[in-house]
Amino acid sequence: MRALRCLGRSSAVVSLLSLAACGDPPCTPATCPTDVIPGEISTIDVRTDTGVSGMDASDPEAGRPTDRVGLEIDPANASVMVRDGMPATVAFRAVIALRDGRRIPSDTGVWSLDSLRAGTISGAGIFSANGLGTGEIEVRCEVPDLRGGTLRATTKLTVRASREVLGAGVPMDIAMRFADGTRVADPTMSSRVLYPLHQALMPENVAPPSIQWERGADGDVYRVRLSKPNFTITSYVRHSGAMFDYAWTVDMAAWRALAEADPDAPVVITVDRYVDMGSRVFTNSPIEVRFARGSIYGSVYYWDLDAGRMMRINARTATAENFMPNPPDRSSGQRCVACHTVSRDGRWMAAAATSRMSMDGFRNSVFDLTADLSPTPAPTVATANNANCSTFNPDSTRLISCGSSWSSGLSLLDPRTGMSVTASGLPAMRATMPEWSPDGRGLAYIDNVTLNGDGNPVGGDLRTLTLADPAAEPLAFGSARTLHSGSDATPGLPMGNSDAWPSWAPNSELLVFQHGQAAFSFNGQAALYAVSRMGGAVQRLDRANDGPNGTGSYRPTFSPFTTMEPSGRRLFWVAFYSTRDYGNAQAGTRGTNRRQIWVAAINAGAMAGTDPSFVAYWLPGQNVRDHNVAGYWAPEACRMNGTECRTNSECCSGRCNAMGRCEPPPAMECRRRGQSCSMDGDCCMGLRCFGNVCEMPLG
Numbered sequence: 216m217r218a219l220r221c222l223g224r225s226s227a228v229v230s231l232l233s234l235a236a237c238g239d240p241p242c243t244p245a246t247c248p249t250d251v252i253p254g255e256i257s258t259i260d261v262r263t264d265t266g267v268s269g270m271d272a273s274d275p276e277a278g279r280p281t282d283r284v285g286l287e288i289d290p291a292n293a294s295v296m297v298r299d300g301m302p303a304t305v306a307f308r309a310v311i312a313l314r315d316g317r318r319i320p321s322d323t324g325v326w327s328l329d330s331l332r333a334g335t336i337s338g339a340g341i342f343s344a345n346g347l348g349t350g351e352i353e354v355r356c357e358v359p360d361l362r363g364g365t366l367r368a369t370t371k372l373t374v375r376a377s378r379e380v381l382g383a384g385v386p387m388d389i390a391m392r393f394a395d396g397t398r399v400a401d402p403t404m405s406s407r408v409l410y411p412l413h414q415a416l417m418p419e420n421v422a423p424p425s426i427q428w429e430r431g432a433d434g435d436v437y438r439v440r441l442s443k444p445n446f447t448i449t450s451y452v453r454h455s456g457a458m459f460d461y462a463w464t465v466d467m468a469a470w471r472a473l474a475e476a477d478p479d480a481p482v483v484i485t486v487d488r489y490v491d492m493g494s495r496v497f498t499n500s501p502i503e504v505r506f507a508r509g510s511i512y513g514s515v516y517y518w519d520l521d522a523g524r525m526m527r528i529n530a531r532t533a534t535a536e537n538f539m540p541n542p543p544d545r546s547s548g549q550r551c552v553a554c555h556t557v558s559r560d561g562r563w564m565a566a567a568a569t570s571r572m573s574m575d576g577f578r579n580s581v582f583d584l585t586a587d588l589s590p591t592p593a594p595t596v597a598t599a600n601n602a603n604c605s606t607f608n609p610d611s612t613r614l615i616s617c618g619s620s621w622s623s624g625l626s627l628l629d630p631r632t633g634m635s636v637t638a639s640g641l642p643a644m645r646a647t648m649p650e651w652s653p654d655g656r657g658l659a660y661i662d663n664v665t666l667n668g669d670g671n672p673v674g675g676d677l678r679t680l681t682l683a684d685p686a687a688e689p690l691a692f693g694s695a696r697t698l699h700s701g702s703d704a705t706p707g708l709p710m711g712n713s714d715a716w717p718s719w720a721p722n723s724e725l726l727v728f729q730h731g732q733a734a735f736s737f738n739g740q741a742a743l744y745a746v747s748r749m750g751g752a753v754q755r756l757d758r759a760n761d762g763p764n765g766t767g768s769y770r771p772t773f774s775p776f777t778t779m780e781p782s783g784r785r786l787f788w789v790a791f792y793s794t795r796d797y798g799n800a801q802a803g804t805r806g807t808n809r810r811q812i813w814v815a816a817i818n819a820g821a822m823a824g825t826d827p828s829f830v831a832y833w834l835p836g837q838n839v840r841d842h843n844v845a846g847y848w849a850p851e852a853c854r855m856n857g858t859e860c861r862t863n864s865e866c867c868s869g870r871c872n873a874m875g876r877c878e879p880p881p882a883m884e885c886r887r888r889g890q891s892c893s894m895d896g897d898c899c900m901g902l903r904c905f906g907n908v909c910e911m912p913l914g
Contacts, residue, residue, distance in 0.1 A: 282314045283312070288308075290307070291370045297375070300378065325356065346472070350373070356369075380449070382463075385451045393496055396496040406430050408427070408484060409803070411424050413502040418507050418511045419474045419510050422470075424832070426486065427801075427802050427803055436451055441483070444480055462803075484504065509778030511788050513530055516584075519838075519843055520843070528835075529836070530851050540589060555567075561850045562611065568595070578602070584849060598633050600619070602616040602618060605628075608655055612630070615649045615651065617660075621647045621666060622647065624641070627641065646660050646661065669738075671734065671738055674713055678698065679695070680693060715734035727743055727756070728746070729770060730742060741768065741769050759813075768791050769810075773787055793812075797811050811834075814833075815829055817829075854866050854877050861875065866893070
């Protein structure tokens with residue numbers, strides 16, 4: 216049989232002229248490259264030049280083999296709706312097209328799908344939806360043509376899903392009441408959505424947000440709807456009186472399905488209010504949020520100001536953990552830990568903690584985050600000179616400390632012993648807030664600080680030092696370079712002369728820092744800005760700052776992970792604390808100025824002079840009754856096969872099953888070059904898994 220080329224067809228029927236394909240020679244779904252999807256209809260040529268004789272007359276599908284001119288899948292371009300997670304199936308059948316126009320069912324088809332994200336298909340052609348995945352998938356069938364060849368056909372199947380939740384006290388006919396009620400667009404009566412924020416961008420694996428709104432009275436019913444083209448979640452919530460919190464949170468399974476459905480489409484969120492008197496439905500303007508095409512991993516360590524404790528947002532459960540309940544104490548019995556930093560590998564934390572060995576206040580203590588830190592007192596690896604801030608080098612073998620006074624200057628330490636290490640070029644006074652670059656070749660810090668009456672830093676300029684050889688001993692830092700002076704004019708609000716808290720992006724080419732009236736929120740207003748490592752104009756991050764008038768964003772810290780969009784756009788993720796309102800006054804922090812940690816995406820490839828930030832989201836897991844500041848990321852690698860997961864993108868293999876465990880991908884969805892992996896078997900043929908990434912073997 217001669218080699219064929221392939222054409223896609225818009226019909227589900229194949230003729231002799233609709234020759235499909237994947238290459239020369241033709242390939243099967245099992246051997247096609249994973250980034251090639253065959254045309255909608257395909258077949259192998261069934262001409263008479265093979266010398267095969269006619270069919271046996273007893274064949275129930277009577278006719279000569281040469282009469283078989285194509286294959287159909289019935290139904291073509293079908294759709295199925297999964298309601299409330301209940302099983303849903305579609306029965307497909309293969310139909311052979313004969314030359315004379317007849318259609319004969321075949322029970323010998325081999326069925327497959329181009330993706331198993333939405334369900335599976337049996338050998339009898341029965342598609343079963345899994346209730347998690349939605350969207351368009353391709354159904355494939357192959358049938359022998361009785362001459363040694365194969366007839367092939369494909370069609371599209373659209374999987375849609377919806378979930379409906381009736382809250383306590385909600386009438387059973389509430390959906391009909393909303394449908395039949397008089398719709399009223401009155402902004403003074405509508406239930407304005409306060410969280411999430413409009414146009415916020417979230418990673419795929421973020422925990423479900425608390426949908427929060429305002430306005431209403433006892434007995435009102437709210438219809439909370441989150442929708443994408445192929446997936447809709449609708450919850451009916453009844454106002455229950457004085458303790459009602461005007462909030463609802465979707466369950467994790469439904470949120471995961473929503474995140475992975477229609478990945479390029481926004482989630483549209485509406486909260487409509489039904490008032491029984493007059494059967495009125497007060498509608499509101501929808502808000503939209505989007506998911507990035509990837510996950511960010513790792514725990515976040517932050518300072519609970521009210522308790523004077525370090526807390527940790529568990530990476531897997533999105534809950535706050537008091538992992539160090541008893542930090543080192545003074546002889547007076549006081550216990551406190553503060554002013555922390557976390558090493559880039561997530562193992563070590565340096566913090567200003569009290570110690571029985573120190574009668575003069577805080578000392579710089581180093582903790583092993585892989586150890587049990589619950590004993591009294593929490594064990595330390597080392598303690599050093601008094602310090603308010605510090606930063607690890609990339610391999611965690613050196614620590615730069617800023618000293619006990621915010622204007623004391625910088626010094627180099629061994630974090631395993633607490634002993635001083637010789638280095639040249641570090642500023643000896645009026646320097647603070649150091650941050651070592653991920654590539655190890657740069658140090659950002661704030662210079663020329665002064666202290667206010669409370670001993671806290673004000674003023675200051677953003678500067679960098681360069682290391683020609685990060686491995687040389689002793690370390691020799693080059694001359695300082697000023698990227699921004701606190702007194703320089705900056706675009707937007709607030710006015711001020713204080714630069715503070717620089718943080719390097721994962722590529723070591725971009726810095727985000729705080730600028731405003733002072734270093735801390737209790738001393739004045741501030742906002743976030745970005746600047747290139749090479750200097751130049753600074754860019755105010757209006758979207759991350761809660762708009763051009765936002766003046767309550769402080770202390771940025773980058774996640775070590777990036778996410779990559781299909782378009783090739785790379786996103787960084789930065790945490791910061793803010794005094795802005797989170798949600799409403801009942802379930803959130805509205806009207807309190809309570810400090811909470813937020814996260815915003817940063818477009819790594821944004822054009823100069825444009826805002827590279829996206830609208831931020833609130834970091835789930837915090838206690839909204841506490842003041843939470845200084846979130847530092849402790850990285851966690853993508854998850855191996857067999858470990859817990861919430862979304863596909865959390866797994867090295869790219870597959871999170873319905874039981875919430877990472878599993879190897881099916882052969883047809885093998886991981887291509889540059890994608891994550893758990894083992895060699897996850898990768899497509901010819902690739903190996905190196906450092907959780909599929910790559911060509913060396914040599």
